[in-house]
Amino acid sequence: MLRHQALALITRSVNPFVYENTHFLPGISGVMTFHYRSDVMKKLLPPVLFLIFVVLMAVLCWQQESPHAVPDGYSLLAVPFIAGGLALAFSGSWLFKKKRTNIMTFGQPDLLVTEGVFKWSRNPMYLGFVIALLAFAVLLGGAYSSFALALLFVVVTDRWYIAFEEKVMRDKFGTAYEAYCQKVRRWI
Structure with a gap:
């Protein structure tokens, strides 16, 4: 669990987007949505x-x-x-x-x-x-x-x-x- 949290923290600090899985149908995931992080992109x-x-x-x-x-x-x-x-x-x-x-x-x-x-x-x-x-x-x-x-x-x-x-x-x-x-x- 700690390893997964550390990886997520590193990914978010380098990546301009925060990813989350979106479920359109019960039990089916894998569609990515992007949430913009302006602090990284503005550079x-x-x-x-x-x-x-x-x-x-x-x-x-x-x-x-x-x-x-x-x-x-x-x-x-x-x-x-x-x-x-x-x-x-x-x-x-x-x-x-x-x-x-x-x-x-x-x-x-x-x-x-x-x-x-x-x-x-x-x-x-x-x-x-x-x-x-x-x-x-x-x-x-x-x-x-x-x-x-x-x-x-x-x-x-x-x-x-x-x-x-x-x-x-x-x-x-x-x-x-x-x-x-x-x-x-x-x-x-």
């Missing part, structure tokens, strides 16, 4: 996480000598996609600044932005980061480890940042946000 903003993943991709690619799937010379075709992904991310940021609404991930939203790039994606900034990360994976030669990191970024972003932001948006904007969710997908 790692999405652009910082993006840069960490780019550096990790480069380090893993060169230090571990990961096998590459993209032939030499073709990797430069990724540069326009890096630029396009970053342009998409910055266009969402620019629109928030133009509307004078809060852009900080963990701040309270002032306004529900549904125009511009937000007509096609509820999360164009994260989508732009993912496009850029996939393009960086190609630029680095298409190492499998780079693509795995890009996939991990998607999972972390979707389950960590977006889950938090959507809860805050639902609480703040209610049915207006629900209607927006019905019209516009989370990613694309």
Whole structure:
């Protein structure tokens, strides 16, 4: 029992979420629900996480000598996609600044932005980061480890940042946000 409590304490101190099993049917468990822990999440903003993943991709690619799937010379075709992904991310940021609404991930939203790039994606900034990360994976030669990191970024972003932001948006904007969710997908 003591060992289980110590493991739970360590897991909660490292992990930004507190997990609990939810029972939908008597005797059947295993569905995870996430409860947000803001103290841990506030330390790692999405652009910082993006840069960490780019550096990790480069380090893993060169230090571990990961096998590459993209032939030499073709990797430069990724540069326009890096630029396009970053342009998409910055266009969402620019629109928030133009509307004078809060852009900080963990701040309270002032306004529900549904125009511009937000007509096609509820999360164009994260989508732009993912496009850029996939393009960086190609630029680095298409190492499998780079693509795995890009996939991990998607999972972390979707389950960590977006889950938090959507809860805050639902609480703040209610049915207006629900209607927006019905019209516009989370990613694309």
